[in-house]
Amino acid sequence: MARTISYREAINEALAQEMERDPRVIVMGEDNAGGAGSPGEDDAWGGVLGVTKGLYHRFPGRVLDTPISESAFIGAAIGAATRGMRPVAELMFIDFMGVCFDQIFNQAAKFRYMFGGRAITPVTVRTMYGAGLRAAAQHSQSLYPIFTHIPGLKVVLPSSPYEAKGLMIQSIRDDDPVIFCEHKMLYDTVGEVPEESYAIPFGEAGIVREGGDVTVVAFGRMVGMAEQAAGQLAGDGIECEVIDPRTTSPLDTETILESVESTGRLVVVDEATPRCNMATDVCALVAQEAFGALRAPVQMVTAPHAPVPFSDALEDLYIPDPQRIANAVKSVAGWKR
Amino acid sequence: MSEIDEITLLDAYRMMRTIRAFEERVHEEFATGEIPGFVHLYAGEEASATGVCMHLDARDTIASTHRGHGHCIAKGVDVKAMMAEIYGRGTGSCRGKGGSMHIADLTKGMLGANGIVGGGPPLICGTALAAKHEGAGGVGVAFFGDGASNQGTTLESLNLASVWNLPAVFVAENNGYAEATSSSWSVACDNIADRAAAFGMPGVIVDGFDFFAVHEAAGEAISRARRGGGPTLIEVKLTRYFGHFEGDQQTYRAGEVAHARENLDCLLRFRTRVTERDLLTDKQLDAVDVEVDALIDAAVAEAKRAPRPAPGDLATDVYVTY
Numbered sequence: 001m002a003r004t005i006s007y008r009e010a011i012n013e014a015l016a017q018e019m020e021r022d023p024r025v026i027v028m029g030e031d032n033a034g035g036a037g038s039p040g041e042d043d044a045w046g047g048v049l050g051v052t053k054g055l056y057h058r059f060p061g062r063v064l065d066t067p068i069s070e071s072a073f074i075g076a077a078i079g080a081a082t083r084g085m086r087p088v089a090e091l092m093f094i095d096f097m098g099v100c101f102d103q104i105f106n107q108a109a110k111f112r113y114m115f116g117g118r119a120i121t122p123v124t125v126r127t128m129y130g131a132g133l134r135a136a137a138q139h140s141q142s143l144y145p146i147f148t149h150i151p152g153l154k155v156v157l158p159s160s161p162y163e164a165k166g167l168m169i170q171s172i173r174d175d176d177p178v179i180f181c182e183h184k185m186l187y188d189t190v191g192e193v194p195e196e197s198y199a200i201p202f203g204e205a206g207i208v209r210e211g212g213d214v215t216v217v218a219f220g221r222m223v224g225m226a227e228q229a230a231g232q233l234a235g236d237g238i239e240c241e242v243i244d245p246r247t248t249s250p251l252d253t254e255t256i257l258e259s260v261e262s263t264g265r266l267v268v269v270d271e272a273t274p275r276c277n278m279a280t281d282v283c284a285l286v287a288q289e290a291f292g293a294l295r296a297p298v299q300m301v302t303a304p305h306a307p308v309p310f311s312d313a314l315e316d317l318y319i320p321d322p323q324r325i326a327n328a329v330k331s332v333a334g335w336k337r
Numbered sequence: 338m339s340e341i342d343e344i345t346l347l348d349a350y351r352m353m354r355t356i357r358a359f360e361e362r363v364h365e366e367f368a369t370g371e372i373p374g375f376v377h378l379y380a381g382e383e384a385s386a387t388g389v390c391m392h393l394d395a396r397d398t399i400a401s402t403h404r405g406h407g408h409c410i411a412k413g414v415d416v417k418a419m420m421a422e423i424y425g426r427g428t429g430s431c432r433g434k435g436g437s438m439h440i441a442d443l444t445k446g447m448l449g450a451n452g453i454v455g456g457g458p459p460l461i462c463g464t465a466l467a468a469k470h471e472g473a474g475g476v477g478v479a480f481f482g483d484g485a486s487n488q489g490t491t492l493e494s495l496n497l498a499s500v501w502n503l504p505a506v507f508v509a510e511n512n513g514y515a516e517a518t519s520s521s522w523s524v525a526c527d528n529i530a531d532r533a534a535a536f537g538m539p540g541v542i543v544d545g546f547d548f549f550a551v552h553e554a555a556g557e558a559i560s561r562a563r564r565g566g567g568p569t570l571i572e573v574k575l576t577r578y579f580g581h582f583e584g585d586q587q588t589y590r591a592g593e594v595a596h597a598r599e600n601l602d603c604l605l606r607f608r609t610r611v612t613e614r615d616l617l618t619d620k621q622l623d624a625v626d627v628e629v630d631a632l633i634d635a636a637v638a639e640a641k642r643a644p645r646p647a648p649g650d651l652a653t654d655v656y657v658t659y
Contacts, residue, residue, distance in 0.1 A: 026470070061470075067500055072493035075459020076466055079477070082448060083398060083467035102490070106453050107460060115441040115449065116432030117654030151655045175657035203659070250659050 003195060008187040010161040011051050011126070014168035015088060017197045019059045022086060025172055027052055028064040028073055029090025029126075048092055049128065049187055070100035074125060078108040078177070081123035086172055094129040094143045094181060108177040109152030124171040124178045130221055130271055131308045131319050132185040140308035140315075142220075142272040147179045148248040149276070154178045154202055155249040159223035161191040163246060166200030173199060183221040203250035207259075211239030214329050215259040217282050218242060218269040222320060226269050229325035238333050248278055256282060257290050264295035265332040269325055274302040296335035299328040341552070346617055349391055349548060351625050353383040353604055355416060356407040358633045360579070363406070363423060366637060367583045373425050376437040379407035381578035381594075384603035385510050386411035388551025389478060389571075392559045396475030398446040398464035400457030402510075403438045404577070405450025408480050412447040414440060420636035426643035433646040434654070454515075455488025457481055458507060462494050465503040465562075474563040476504040484515025486529045495536040495570060504562035506555070507570045510545065512577045517589040530572035538568045545575025546601040549610070576601070 005013070019025045033056040034045035046053025056063040066073040070091060077089035091097065097104065104125065111119040131140040147155045154176050158164040164182070171178040208223060209230050218226035223244040230240035241259050245252055260266050266286050270279040279300035286298060301320045309315050341349075360380035366372055379386070382404075390399065390411035401408035409419055414430060422429025423437050430440045441449035448464065451457050461479035468475030485491050486509050498505045509529040513520055526532060533540025539561075543554045551573060558569035576597040580587045587594075611617040 064501070067493075067496060069493035069497055071490045072459045072462055072497040075490065075494070076463035076497060079398075079400075079448070079460035079463020079465075080467040080470075081463070082443060082460070083464045083471075085463075085467045085470065087463070102453055102456065103459055107451075107456055111441075111449070112657065113655050114431060114435045114439045115443070116430065116434050118431070119441070119443050120657055154656070154659075176659075 002192040004190050005161055005193050006187065007158070007161045007164045007182070007189045008049065008051055010165040010193050011168050011182065012053065012055070013193070014165045015052065016055060016058065018169055018172045019055065019062060021197070024084060025086045025088065026062045026064065026080070027055060027088045028066055028077060030066055030068055030092055032090055033063045033065040047090055049184070051126070051182070052090070070096050071103055074100040075103035075107065077123050077125070078103055078121060081121045082111065082119060086122050088124045088126060088172060091125050091127040093139050094127040095138050095141050097127070097143060097146070104153070104177070104179070105150045109150045112176070113152060120175045121177050122175045124180055126180045126182060128184045129181045130183040130185055131303070131315055134310060134312060134315060136310040137307040142303070144179070144181050144248055145272050145277040145281070148278065148281070152177065153249060154247065156180045156202070156247050157220035158182070158246065159186070159220055159244050161189060161193045163200060163206070165193050166198050167246060169197060170199040170202060174202065181220065186221055200246065202247045203252050204246065205252035205255040206244040206246060207241065207255065208244050209240060209242040211241040213239045213263060214241070214265040214267060214333055215256070215263045216240045216242045216267045216269060216325065216329065217256055218244060219248065219278050220271065222269040222271055225320060225322050226325055228322040229329065232322065232326055233329055238329060240329060253285055253289070256285065260286050260290045261293045264293050266294070267299045267301060267325065267328045267332060269301045269320055271303055271320060273305050274300060275305060277302060296332040299332050301325050301328045343617065345391065346611055347621060347625065349387055349552070350607060350617070350622055351629065352387045352391070352411055353548065353607065354625055354629045355632065356380070356383045356386065356410050357604060358629050359406060359410060359416065359420070362633050362637060364579055364583060371641070372423055374436050375582045376423065377404040377582050378577070378579040379404050381597060382510060382512060382545060382575045383407055384548040384551050385508065385545050385573045385575060386480070388548050389506070389508055389555040391552060392556050393446070393476070393478065395446065396468060396473050397478065398448050398461065398468070398475070399478045399480060400448045400461045401450045401480050402457065402482055402485065403450060403452055403454070404482065405438070405440060409440050409442070409447055409450065413445045414442040414447050416632060417636040417639055421640040421643050424640040424643070425645065426640055427646040427650070428643040432650065434650070455481065455485040455490040458485070458491045458494035461505055462497050462501070462503055465498065465505040466501065468504055476506060476559055476562040478506045478508060480508045480510060482515065483509065483511040483513070483520035483524060483529060486511070486532070487523060495532070495538070495568070498568040499537045502565070502567045504565070505568040506558045506562055507568065508555070509570065509572045511572055511574050513593070514581065514590065516581045519589070528572055530570055533570035536570070538570055540570045540572070542572045542574065545573035546597070546603045546606060548603055548607050
């Protein structure tokens, strides 16, 4: 049987293998080395969720703790990338983009274009997103659509341990700035992951389930939710084609459009809030490029237009779940003009 | 000063004179309406960029500000390509996609003028980190203004540079005004350099009209950084001769510029000092003036003749691959 490891271990393994392969790869972030300068054990944490644990001793001098100064160290990662390094910086929570966004969207994202194609900035920003940990409004958002909006950035949303490893390796090797979004509820998810190094190309969606009735495009953690919904719906005789775009920028529009051309029905599942998110983006794409194929209105399953609540009674309602996805699929499957 | 040889002195004069001539000319040309967008001129501040960059080489990177032409010239960016960029031409440093505020040449270690106040210091922490990894003694130099001295990015970078013991030098060019707001009002302490103590690094105040003072202070900071001795904050006090941007009526200041031009000007002071001490002759300096004026004339003429970017370039070079 193939080896299984967690999403967290898959990212750690990708980092380790790339650091082994390429001395230009360095890792930095708050507690990434784990308690630098404190009297306790070095490498105690390996990042707040332990993703970089163990790297500090394996790669001396290449795993850097940082002060809580996101502008400075995200900017430093970007600056180092322009000088030939391949830095992987950890922006602990995606919500903290607010304190360092200038360095990402005005600096890293624009260098290549603004400097006339004469710069490369191969930086990877790892960041944790998503609701479900009762972490409330400032530690739970799904802000990847904001990064997706910015030309010059690539945005990655692995949905499984297999994808996490292969997409992280591609992120590090990629010559453009990459925002690598890790869902906090997926870290302990276990799946089959090859031990050898492999890169999953950007802009190539995975079709995680084939089906001819309804196309379901789902992002990040929502891929698993969509698969569950599709399993239930198969019992009702509705076959879903579940598409995992893997990256929101670039977006594999071809796979989405081909599927809709065949099913004529589209549901998009996006944990982000509903205005200008990936769901609206995919629906607009389909409305413009595949209008003739549509046999029902498109449906979007998203969070509400509200901050993420704290209480589990509310947060559980906030996050799209298999039941809501199934309901949306049924509504388009049974739609009559 | 005695340790600066004749060739280096001539180079320094040529650099300062090139910056001055470039900026005076852009000022004139901008008034004709042919230069699009906005430009922020560095005239008056030449001794700062020159005094610092004379110490730098291919190992080193600088980051600049929206007032970046002087830093670009001092770090060796091609003057004709710069002028073409300011005119928005396809032959420009950034193929017409960056403009005055974004001139860069990474092959020269010039990481860009920057439209964001305080945008550069974090980036320089990174280039300094890369230089430290390379182990060849390279340094990073962040130029920023009195306005950026109040930005969180700058203060965070000073701290990070000290914490990581980076080979970095932070050069605060205090020209007295952040746009139209006086730094005596916006900077809460007497001197920007005083802030260095809070970040555990030396802070030095330098007369920005005096090339030799800047050169000496920068030399010390840069050689300390190269030796692994960590970062320095240098505050260069100076005056810009033109407005915040071209077109600025400068109603917030009166008389300062005329006083500086007549009594403090870095080029005049340089000339007086080197000729009085028989280090260079007026004839040598005049020859540089002629050479520089010809270069700037040619740069403007070529820029005006140069093709504009092709329509097909609108969305190219956003990514390396996509």
